[in-house]
Amino acid sequence: MESVLTFLTENKDAIFIIVLSIFLGFEVISNVPSVLHTPLMSGANAISGVIIIGCIILVGHASTTFEWVLGSVALFMATLNVAGGYVVTDRMLEMFKKKKK
Amino acid sequence: MILLNTFMPGPVVLEYSYLLSAIMFVIGLKLQSHPETARKGNFWAAAGMILPMITTLILNKNSAGEGISFANASAVILIIAAGSVVGSIMARKVKMTAMPQMVSFFNATGGAASAAVALIEYDKNPNEAVLVGLLGLVVGSIAFSGSMIAYGKLDGKVGDIFSKVMTWVNLVFMLVITVLVLLVLFGGFEPQINTYLVYSLLVLSLIYGVSFVMPIGGADMPVVISLLNSLTGIAAAMAGFIYKNEAMILGGILVGAAGTILTLQMCKAMNRSLLNVIVGAFGGGGASANQEQGTIKEITLSDSAVLLSYSQKVVIIPGYGLAVAQAQHIAHELESLLENKGVDVRYAIHPVAGRMPGHMNVLLAEADVSYERLIEMDDINPDMPNVDVVIVIGANDVVNPAAYDDPGSPIYGMPIINAHFSKNIIIMKRGMGKGYAGIENFLFFNPKTRMLFGDAKSTLQKLVSEIKSL
Numbered sequence: 360m361e362s363v364l365t366f367l368t369e370n371k372d373a374i375f376i377i378v379l380s381i382f383l384g385f386e387v388i389s390n391v392p393s394v395l396h397t398p399l400m401s402g403a404n405a406i407s408g409v410i411i412i413g414c415i416i417l418v419g420h421a422s423t424t425f426e427w428v429l430g431s432v433a434l435f436m437a438t439l440n441v442a443g444g445y446v447v448t449d450r451m452l453e454m455f456k457k458k459k460k
Numbered sequence: 461m462i463l464l465n466t467f468m469p470g471p472v473v474l475e476y477s478y479l480l481s482a483i484m485f486v487i488g489l490k491l492q493s494h495p496e497t498a499r500k501g502n503f504w505a506a507a508g509m510i511l512p513m514i515t516t517l518i519l520n521k522n523s524a525g526e527g528i529s530f531a532n533a534s535a536v537i538l539i540i541a542a543g544s545v546v547g548s549i550m551a552r553k554v555k556m557t558a559m560p561q562m563v564s565f566f567n568a569t570g571g572a573a574s575a576a577v578a579l580i581e582y583d584k585n586p587n588e589a590v591l592v593g594l595l596g597l598v599v600g601s602i603a604f605s606g607s608m609i610a611y612g613k614l615d616g617k618v619g620d621i622f623s624k625v626m627t628w629v630n631l632v633f634m635l636v637i638t639v640l641v642l643l644v645l646f647g648g649f650e651p652q653i654n655t656y657l658v659y660s661l662l663v664l665s666l667i668y669g670v671s672f673v674m675p676i677g678g679a680d681m682p683v684v685i686s687l688l689n690s691l692t693g694i695a696a697a698m699a700g701f702i703y704k705n706e707a708m709i710l711g712g713i714l715v716g717a718a719g720t721i722l723t724l725q726m727c728k729a730m731n732r733s734l735l736n737v738i739v740g741a742f743g744g745g746g747a748s749a750n751q752e753q754g755t756i757k758e759i760t761l762s763d764s765a766v767l768l769s770y771s772q773k774v775v776i777i778p779g780y781g782l783a784v785a786q787a788q789h790i791a792h793e794l795e796s797l798l799e800n801k802g803v804d805v806r807y808a809i810h811p812v813a814g815r816m817p818g819h820m821n822v823l824l825a826e827a828d829v830s831y832e833r834l835i836e837m838d839d840i841n842p843d844m845p846n847v848d849v850v851i852v853i854g855a856n857d858v859v860n861p862a863a864y865d866d867p868g869s870p871i872y873g874m875p876i877i878n879a880h881f882s883k884n885i886i887i888m889k890r891g892m893g894k895g896y897a898g899i900e901n902f903l904f905f906n907p908k909t910r911m912l913f914g915d916a917k918s919t920l921q922k923l924v925s926e927i928k929s930l
Contacts, residue, residue: 384717438543
C-alpha cells in the first residue's frame with residue numbers, strides 16, 4: 360500500500376492534469392453536428408500522434424542499438440500519424456469550405 | 461543551442477511551450493466542432509504539435525542533464541522529414557471513399573509508436589511508474605493491431621468471424637493480460653524473467669487487438685474506429701506520464717475523452733450499448749428472418765426519369781453503395797439536372813450511413829454538393845410524407861422499417877430515415893443482397909417501392925441521360 364501512496368503523492372500533478380483533461384475533452388466535444396464526426400475523428404487521431412514528442416526524446420537520447428532501431432521505427436510511425444492525420448483532416452475540411460456560396 | 465541553454469531559462473521555456481501547445485490543442489478541437497471554423501481548428505492543432513516538437517528537440521535534457529546531441533538531433537530531423545513526406549503523400553493520394561481505412565491506418569501507426577516508447581521506457585523509472593508504462597504498452601499494442609484489422613476489414617481484405625466463442629476467448633485474453641501485469645508489478649521476479657513477461661504481454665496484447673476487432677461486424681466498424689482512436693490517445697498519455705510531459709498527457713487524454721464521447725454518440729445513434737457492440741453479437745439471423753417476403757416490383761429507367769422530372773420534392777438517401785461505386789459526382793449531376801427542371805432535391809443523411817459517421821457528408825462535399833442540401837435525419841423525417849419520390853442509392857439498414865415494427869430484428873429501435881412515409885420509393889441496388897448488418901429489408905416489399913437494379917454509378921449515368929433526352 361505504501362508504494363501506492365508514494366505513487367499518488369509523487370505524481371499528483373500528472374493525475375490532476377489527467378482528471379481535468381477528461382472533463383475538458385468531454386466538454387469540448389459534446390454537441391458536435393454529425394456532419395463533422397468524420398473530420399473530427401480524424402483530427403483527434405492526428406492529435407493522438409503527440410506521442411511523437413516521446414519519440415523525439417527517445418531517439419534524441421538513444422545510445423544502444425535497441426533504442427536506436429525501435430526508437431527510429433516509433434518516430435517514423437508517429438510522424439506518419441501526425442503528418443498524415445493533419446493532411447487528411449485538412450483535405451476533408453477543405454471540401455466543406457468550398458461549397459459555401 | 462549551447463548558448464540558449466546557458467543564458468536562457470531553457471527548462472522554463474520548454475515547460476511553457478508545452479502549456480502553449482496544450483492550449484492550442486484545446487482551441488483546435490473546439491474550433492473543429494463547428495463547420496465554419498473547422499479548418500482553422502485543424503491548423504491550430506497542427507501548430508500545437510509542431511511547437512513542442514521544436515522546443516523538445518532544442519531544449520530537452522535527460523535525467524543526467526545532457527541535451528540532445530547534434531548527431532541524434534540530425535537523425536530525429538531526418539526521420540521526421542521522411543515520415544512527413546510519406547505520410548502527406550499517402551494522405552493526399554487516398555480517395556475520399558477510402559478515408560475510413562486511412563484514418564484507421566494512421567491510428568495504428570500512432571498506437572505502435574506508443575507501444576514502442578512504452579516498451580523501451582517502462583523500466584527506466586521508479587517502480588511506481590512501471591504500471592503506467594505497462595498500461596501504455598498494452599493499450600498501444602491493442603490499438604495498433606486492432607486498427608490494422610479494422611483497416612483490413614474496411615478495405616475488404618479481412619473477413620468477419622461471427623462466433624460466440626470469441627467472446628470467451630477475449631475474456632480469457634483480458635484476464636491473462638491483467639494477471640501478467642500484476643506479476644510484473646508485484647511478482648518480485650529477476651529482471652530477466654520480468655523482461656520475458658513483458659514481451660509475452662506485448663505479444664498477447666497484439667493478438668488480443670486482433671481477436672477483439674475480428675468478431676465485430678459490418679455496421680459497427682465506425683464505433684470500433686472511434687474506440688481504437690481513443691485508446692491510442694490513452695496510450696500516448698501513458699507514455700507522457702513516463703516522461704512527465706504535460707503536452708503528451710493532456711493531448712492524449714483529450715483524444716481519449718473526445719473519442720469516448722464520439723463512440724458513445726455513435727452507439728446512441730444505433731440504439732445499442734457499447735458492451736453489445738464489443739461482444740459483437742450483431743449481424744445475420746434475427747427472429748424475423750423467416751417472415752413472408754412479399755413481391756418485388758421493378759421500374760424501368762424511362763419510367764424513373766419521368767417520375768423524377770415531374771415531381772416537386774425529391775430526396776436522395778445515400779449509403780455505402782454510393783461510396784463504393786464512386787457515384788457521388790453523378791448523383792450531384794442528377795440533382796442539378798432535376799433542380800433545373802424546378803424539382804426541389806435534397807439529401808437525407810443518416811448519422812451512421814456509410815462506414816464512418818459523417819462519411820456521406822464528406823463524400824458529397826467532395827462532389828461539390830451544396831452544404832444546405834444535406835439534411836440530417838431528424839430534420840428531414842417530419843417532412844417525409846410530403847416527399848414525392850425518395851431515391852435510395854446503395855443504402856439499406858438506415859431505411860429498414862424493421863427498426864420500428866419488428867422487435868425481433870437486431871436493428872429494432874435504431875432511428876432510421878422514414879423513406880417508407882414518402883409517396884414513391886425508388887431503390888437502386890446491385891441485387892437482392894442484404895445490407896451490411898445482414899438482415900432483410902422490408903422496405904423492398906413495400907407496395908410504394910420499385911427497384912432499379914444495377915451498379916449505382918452506371919445506373920445513375922443512364923438515368924441522367926434518360927432525363928436529358930426527355
